Amino acid sequence: MKWLISIVIAALLVAGVLWFDSVRRNRPTRVEVATREGILLVGNGSEPQTLDPHLATGQPEHEIFIALFEGLVAPAVDPDENAPGVASSWEQKDYTEWTFHLRPEAKWSDGVPLTSADFVWSFQRMLSPDLAGEYASMLYPLKNGEAYNTGKIKDFSQVGVGAPDAHTLRLTLVGPTPYLLGMLKHYTWFPVPRHVIEKFGKMTDRDTRWTDDANLVSNGPFKLKQRLFTHSITVEKNPYYWDAKNVKLNGIRFYPIVSDSTEERAFADGQLHLTLTMPLTKIPEYRESHSPAFHEDPLLSVYFYRVNVTAKLPDGRPHPVTDKRVRKALSLAIDRESLIHNVLRGGQKSAVGFVPYPDKIGYPNAPKVIHYDPNEARRLLAEAGYPDGKDFPSFKILINTSEGHRTIAEALQEMWKKELHIPVEILNQDWSVYLQNQQELKYTVCRAGWVGDYLDPDTFLRIWKTGDGNNETGWTNARYDQLYDASTKEPDPKKRMEELGEAESILLDDLPIIPIYWYVHDYLLSPDVKNWRHSVLEQRCYKALELVPSASSSPK
Amino acid sequence: MLRFCVSRFLQGIGVILAVLLITFTIVHLAPGGPFQREGKQLSKETVERLNAYYGFDKPLPVQFLVYLKRMLTLDMPPSLTFKGIPVDRIIRQAFPVSLSIGFPALIMALVIGIPLGAAAALRPNTLQDRLSTIAATAGICIPSMVLGPLLALYFGLHRRWFDAAGWDEPSDWVLPSVTLGVIYSSYIARLMRGSLRETLVQEFIRTARAKGASEAAVVLRHAMKLACLPVLNFLGPAAAGIITGSIVVERVFQVPGLGQHFVSSATNHDFNLALTIAAFFAVLITLFNFVVDVIQALLNPRIGFAE
Numbered sequence: 120m121k122w123l124i125s126i127v128i129a130a131l132l133v134a135g136v137l138w139f140d141s142v143r144r145n146r147p148t149r150v151e152v153a154t155r156e157g158i159l160l161v162g163n164g165s166e167p168q169t170l171d172p173h174l175a176t177g178q179p180e181h182e183i184f185i186a187l188f189e190g191l192v193a194p195a196v197d198p199d200e201n202a203p204g205v206a207s208s209w210e211q212k213d214y215t216e217w218t219f220h221l222r223p224e225a226k227w228s229d230g231v232p233l234t235s236a237d238f239v240w241s242f243q244r245m246l247s248p249d250l251a252g253e254y255a256s257m258l259y260p261l262k263n264g265e266a267y268n269t270g271k272i273k274d275f276s277q278v279g280v281g282a283p284d285a286h287t288l289r290l291t292l293v294g295p296t297p298y299l300l301g302m303l304k305h306y307t308w309f310p311v312p313r314h315v316i317e318k319f320g321k322m323t324d325r326d327t328r329w330t331d332d333a334n335l336v337s338n339g340p341f342k343l344k345q346r347l348f349t350h351s352i353t354v355e356k357n358p359y360y361w362d363a364k365n366v367k368l369n370g371i372r373f374y375p376i377v378s379d380s381t382e383e384r385a386f387a388d389g390q391l392h393l394t395l396t397m398p399l400t401k402i403p404e405y406r407e408s409h410s411p412a413f414h415e416d417p418l419l420s421v422y423f424y425r426v427n428v429t430a431k432l433p434d435g436r437p438h439p440v441t442d443k444r445v446r447k448a449l450s451l452a453i454d455r456e457s458l459i460h461n462v463l464r465g466g467q468k469s470a471v472g473f474v475p476y477p478d479k480i481g482y483p484n485a486p487k488v489i490h491y492d493p494n495e496a497r498r499l500l501a502e503a504g505y506p507d508g509k510d511f512p513s514f515k516i517l518i519n520t521s522e523g524h525r526t527i528a529e530a531l532q533e534m535w536k537k538e539l540h541i542p543v544e545i546l547n548q549d550w551s552v553y554l555q556n557q558q559e560l561k562y563t564v565c566r567a568g569w570v571g572d573y574l575d576p577d578t579f580l581r582i583w584k585t586g587d588g589n590n591e592t593g594w595t596n597a598r599y600d601q602l603y604d605a606s607t608k609e610p611d612p613k614k615r616m617e618e619l620g621e622a623e624s625i626l627l628d629d630l631p632i633i634p635i636y637w638y639v640h641d642y643l644l645s646p647d648v649k650n651w652r653h654s655v656l657e658q659r660c661y662k663a664l665e666l667v668p669s670a671s672s673s674p675k
Numbered sequence: 676m677l678r679f680c681v682s683r684f685l686q687g688i689g690v691i692l693a694v695l696l697i698t699f700t701i702v703h704l705a706p707g708g709p710f711q712r713e714g715k716q717l718s719k720e721t722v723e724r725l726n727a728y729y730g731f732d733k734p735l736p737v738q739f740l741v742y743l744k745r746m747l748t749l750d751m752p753p754s755l756t757f758k759g760i761p762v763d764r765i766i767r768q769a770f771p772v773s774l775s776i777g778f779p780a781l782i783m784a785l786v787i788g789i790p791l792g793a794a795a796a797l798r799p800n801t802l803q804d805r806l807s808t809i810a811a812t813a814g815i816c817i818p819s820m821v822l823g824p825l826l827a828l829y830f831g832l833h834r835r836w837f838d839a840a841g842w843d844e845p846s847d848w849v850l851p852s853v854t855l856g857v858i859y860s861s862y863i864a865r866l867m868r869g870s871l872r873e874t875l876v877q878e879f880i881r882t883a884r885a886k887g888a889s890e891a892a893v894v895l896r897h898a899m900k901l902a903c904l905p906v907l908n909f910l911g912p913a914a915a916g917i918i919t920g921s922i923v924v925e926r927v928f929q930v931p932g933l934g935q936h937f938v939s940s941a942t943n944h945d946f947n948l949a950l951t952i953a954a955f956f957a958v959l960i961t962l963f964n965f966v967v968d969v970i971q972a973l974l975n976p977r978i979g980f981a982e
Contacts, residue, residue, distance in 0.1 A: 143836045149843070169758035251724040253710075253717055269720060325728060326753040348760065348768045349931035350842055374841075377935075378926040380824065381840050385929065388832055388839035551707020551944065588718060 148389025154647045154666045157369035162382040162394040166349045166375040170330035172306040173245045173252045178657065179375065181306060182395075186354050186371055186661050187337040188309040191219050191238070191288070192300045196650060198658035199479075199574060201300045205233060205310070205338065205361075206288070213610040214295035221286040226359040227312050228342035235282035240322070241310045243275045249323035257307040257572065260299065262291045295610040298575035304658060305572060312336040340366045340662040349375055367665040383643065386412070392645040392666070399465050399523075402641050406466070412643045415466045416653035419571035420638040421475045421579070422467075422527075424516070428631050429593035430563045432512055439511060440563055444503040446630040449564075450489060451496035452538040453531060455636060462530045465641060470634035473579060473623060479655050480574045484620025488627050489634050493538040500539055508540030515546040517565035519553040524566050527635070557591050567591075567632075571656065576619045577606070583626055594631030645669075683968065687961035694957040695950060699739050702946050709755040709944040729755065731946075742950060752947040756940070762951040765936060770955075772842065773920030773932035776851045781917050783856030784863050789906065791860070792867025796902075797894065799872060807864065814861025823854045823927035840929040851928045855917060862913070863906055871902040900974055907974075911967035915959040 153160050164179040172184050185194070193204030206219035225233040242261065245252050246268045259265045262279030266272045279291030292299065302308065312329075313322075315336045320327040328334055335343045340362070341354035355370040357363065374391065376382040379398040385391050397405070405413035426446050430438035439445045455469035468475075470489055477485030497507070505511045516532065518524040525547060532543045548556065556562050569589075571578040582589040585600050602622040609615040626632070644651060646669040652660070710717055710725050717725075726732045730741060745752055751763040788811075795807040830850060831839025837850050874880065875898055883897045884890075920934030933952070940948035 140834065140836065144834065146835070149841075166757065168756055171758065174758050248720070248724060251721045251728065253721065255721075269718070326759040328759065330759050347931070348757075348765065349935070374929070376840070376929050378929075381927055381929050384824070384827055384832065385840040388835075390838065390841055549706070550942065551705070555706060 150389045150392055150645055150647065151668070153372075153392070154645075154668050157367070157666055159368050159371040159648070159661070159664060159666065160390065160392045161371060161373050162376045162385065162391045162396075163352075163373040164375060164395045165377050167352070170335060170343070170346070171325075172309045172311060173241075173250060173254075174325060175306060176253045179373075179395075181657070182659065183352060183354070183373055184306040184309065185304075185339070185659055186341040187335075187339045187343060188306065188311075189339040189360075190303045190305075190308045190310070191221075192303040194304055194654070194658045194660040196660050196663045197652045198654035198660045199301075199656065201304070202660075204303075205238075209300075211299075214297045214299065214612075215292050215610070217290040217292070217299060219288040219290070221288060222361050223286055224361050225338065226361070227314075227336050227338050228357045228359050229312075229315075229336045230359050231312070231314055231336075233310065233338050234285040235288040236285065237310045237313060238288050239280050239282050240313045242278070242280050242308075244311065244316075244322050245307055246275075246278065247323045250325065252307070254307045257302070257305055260292045260294075260296045260302070262293055264293075294608045295615070297612045297615070298573050298577065301575070302573045310338060312338075341368075341371060344370065351375075362662065366662045368661065371661060386643045386645075391643075392648050394643045397641050397643055399463075402465055405643070410643075411646050414640075414642050414644055414653065416640050417468070417476050417479060417655050418638040418640040418657070419475055419480070419574070419578075419655040420568060421470060421473060422566075422568050422635045422638065423470070423473065424531075424633040424635065425557065425562075425565050425567045425592050426631055426633065427560050427562055427564070427593055429560055430514075438514065438563060439503065439505065440514065442503045443629055444499040445505070446633070448496040448500040448503070448539060449535065449541075450630055450633045451492045451499070452534055453633070453635065454491045454493075454534060455489075456491070458527065458530050458534075459636060462526055463636070466639045467636040468639065470636050473626060473632065473634050474576045475571070475579075475637035476655060477576070480571075480576065482576045482616055482619070484616045485576070486620060486624040486627055488624070496538055500541075505541075508542075511539075511541045513542040513544060514563040515544045517553060517556060517562040518545060518547050519550050519566075520547045528566065560591065560593050564633075574656065576616075576623065580606075580619055580622055580626070583622075583631070592631040594629065596625055596629060599625045679972075680965075683965050687958075687965065690961055691954060691957045695743070695954055696739070698950055698953040699735075699742070699946075702941065702944065702949050703735060705941075705944070707944055709946065742947075746951070746954065751951065754940075754945055754948045756943045756945040756948065762948045765948065766933065766951065766955055769920070769931060769933040769936060770918075772930060773934060774918050776848050776855065776924070776930060776932065777914075777918035777920065779848060779852040780855035780859065781914055783852065784859035784917075786860075787856070788860035788863025789867050789903075792864035792869075793871055793894075793899070793902075795864070795868040796871035796875065804868075808868070811861045811864040811868075814857050815865070817858075819854050819858055819921065819923045820927065822857060823851070823924055826850050826854055827927065840927075842928075842930050847928075847930075851924045851930055854924050854927070855921060859913060859917060862909065866906050866909055867902065870905045871898060874898045874902040877901075904971060904975060907967055907971055911963040912960055915956065915963045919956055919959065 150160060163182055167180045167183055168177060169175050169180065172188060189204045191204050191206040192201045195202035205221055205225050207222045209217060209219045211217045221235055227233055242258060244250055246255055246258055246264055248268060248270045255268045263272060263277050267275060267278050281289040283289060315334060316329045319329040332343055332346045337343065340357060340360050342357040344353045344355040346352045352373045353370060356366055360366065376385060379396050382394045383397050383401050386394050426440050428441050430440055432438050459467045459469060471487040472485050472489060474482060474485055500508065516528045518528050525545065528545045532545060535541045535543050557565055569579060580603060581587065583594065583599060584603050585595040599622050602618045606615050606618040609618060647666050649665040649667050650663045710722050730738060751761045754760050754762050754765060757765065791807045791811060795804040798804055827839045827850060830836045837846055838844055841847060880893060880898055883893050920932035922934040922938045925932045925934045936948060936952055940952060
């Protein structure tokens with residue numbers, strides 16, 4: 120009798136597991152449900168540090184702001200193109216005097232009309248020294264914008280922003296800025312709701328509760344529905360948006376998934392339509408299986424090494440890297456193709472110049488001079504007094520602690536040893552120490568990266584001007600400064616590009632930096648998402664996106 | 676008993692203050708600051724203004740006192756990383772999540788760990804002992820960053836019993852809890868095995884056997900009581916650790932728990948959040964240790980409530 124009971128219990132247990140298995144296995148994925156409901160599920164890196172566009176600096180915030188807010192200009196279906204936003208039309212003179220005509224029907228998500236005064240107030244807030252907005256320099260193209268932000272002038276009416284009437288906005292710039300329209304798509308230029316912010320504090324108060332889910336008012340295609348801290352941020356269609364009838368999604372949910380492996384698993388599990396990134400180790404697998412979900416697109420960012428051109432040896436003599444021939448030799452000895460194909464394997468592009476993907480940003484004059492030539496490298500090194508690397512003092516590559524940076528540094532260490540017989544060590548430091556040493560020029564060679572903010576070489580070349588806070592190499596070149604400054608005053612776009620091209624040529628001839636590769640963006644996108652276009656600035660045109668169930672949307 | 680409690684309470688306050696002071700010193704000694712980031716550098720003026728805004732331009736002792744005052748008056752400072760969010764809101768949101776993963780994990784650790792360890796100790800050097808020791812060692816050796824993804828791959832992606840990641844369904848606590856629980860149960864099993872074996876050879880056990888008590892009574896009534904003491908000792912701090920979450924498990928399963936903030940508040944130089952979390956953890960540890968001490972005194976008359 121006892122054995123019979125045991126058998127019955129065991130059978131029930133097995134049946135229970137089988138039943139559970141079949142129920143769970145056949146449940147719809149979250150993506151299937153969300154596609155039907157018109158909700159886009161997005162992996163978004165880390166928890167946004169703020170929902171105040173004037174205090175933000177990061178990419179996760181950017182991806183949310185472009186859903187919640189809209190500037191004068193909006194991303195077109197191809198997000199790198201410009202479409203009318205709050206401004207329905209505009210005209211300009213010499214790319215310096217711009218007049219924007221705002222839509223009379225533009226409203227905030229609480230129904231309050233949006234006028235040119237909102238923009239003036241927002242620009243003033245962004246530039247207020249007391250707000251200490253980290254990204255205020257994005258508004259420096261405005262006449263006197265920098266002076267106001269640094270406190271040199273106190274009267275905001277001297278800044279180049281004016282509102283002759285409720286629906287006209289006039290911007291006066293420091294100089295010709297042909298790329299202004301693209302810049303206006305950056306969140307620092309977005310309007311913020313004065314009528315809400317002032318309910319919770321002064322214009323320049325940080326950390327007030329106006330960004331709480333109950334309070335936040337925005338003007339974009341979507342409005343904030345719910346923020347679950349470190350869980351998700353959900354936005355829903357904004358009925359007051361001027362183009363609401365063309366917004367196809369009902370909402371978007373952003374998940375702050377820090378780990379790229381977890382994000383990839385969540386995608387494979389049918390929990391996300393779109394990932395922000397993906398683990399390097401998974402890229403070959405997706406690439407080789409020709410997965411329709413796998414995307415690899417260029418990104419306006421460059422990975423490079425800074426060289427301290429003021430570096431000294433312990434005995435006080437200048438370090439050999441202060442010699443331009445040595446820097447050239449270091450650059451020529453790097454086999455970038457091999458690094459990318461054998462070490463990185465993420466589909467990156469060898470940097471042939473400093474400004475990445477010049478053809479994508481209308482920069483025909485980009486010098487393409489960076490290449491691999493070990494013989495020339497050895498010749499230059501010998502010319503500099505170190506034939507075959509003899510007596511070359513050892514130096515350190517400074518990196519911040521990260522597996523990826525270490526791998527690259529080790530590859531370069533090996534290449535420099537093999538081709539030039541130069542002894543190199545790697546010094547990894549904690550993030551903030553690394554930043555500090557870089558700023559204080561306490562390094563010889565250090566790894567770096569730069570991400571473009573707008574579609575123009577200017578965003579990459581302005582930092583090499585003498586004294587720029589991001590130069591951090593000690594490099595200074597009068598001709599470079601002259602050319603760059605001329606480009607900021609040049610009304611003729613063609614001539615401007617020529618000046619920038621010549622400036623970059625000087626940079627690449629002097630090489631205070633060693634460009635290594637141009638980034639690509641590897642990510643996963645569900646075939647359910649229609650009208651998706653990639654942007655080199657990771658802009659998105661959410662209102663064009665549409666969700667249509669496709670056969671392959673179930674998990675693999 | 677009352678004297679014991681009062682003295683422990685005062686000691687606890689001392690410990691918490693010490694933890695705060697040490698944490699405060701360390702976060703301020705660490706190079707860098709909350710307003711440093713990659714790429715676009717802030718101008719010196721901006722950093723100075725931010726420091727003034729948050730009161731970081733004042734001398735450190737003053738900052739510490741201001742911080743203490745805010746804590747005591749429950750006027751919690753805002754996080755520096757998550758702008759506009761008071762630190763207590765972060766803890767109030769994240770702690771229940773960590774608790775709902777940690778509590779089942781703790782139960783699981785006990786329910787598996789104690790019998791597993793006891794089974795090994797009762798039949799030393801037999802197959803039963805070896806198997807349970809192997810299981811316990813394996814549990815200790817496999818780190819959660821390996822076990823977690825394995826569970827997610829099999830029960831999440833392959834069998835689809837549970838979500839591979841996320842915190843949306845009522846069953847989403849299962850895989851993270853199991854990951855945490857397996858590791859702690861292994862520790863407990865090893866502790867239990869060692870201490871029960873030691874206890875079983877002691878005189879009072881021989882006396883109990885000699886008096887004719889059944890083997891079950893000897894083990895359950897006499898030996899287990901004493902053998903559980905090391906486990907209990909371990910459990911105090913371990914419980915505080917389990918219920919405050921683990922960054923690894925949270926990252927692997929995308930759980931909005933408290934563990935991630937332990938690490939990220941320090942690396943982000945988010946002084947306010949790091950200090951508050953340290954204080955919160957110190958309170959928990961002190962509390963749990965107090966509870967453990969009381970239970971120990973009740974279980975073991977030799978310890979008692981004496982000072």
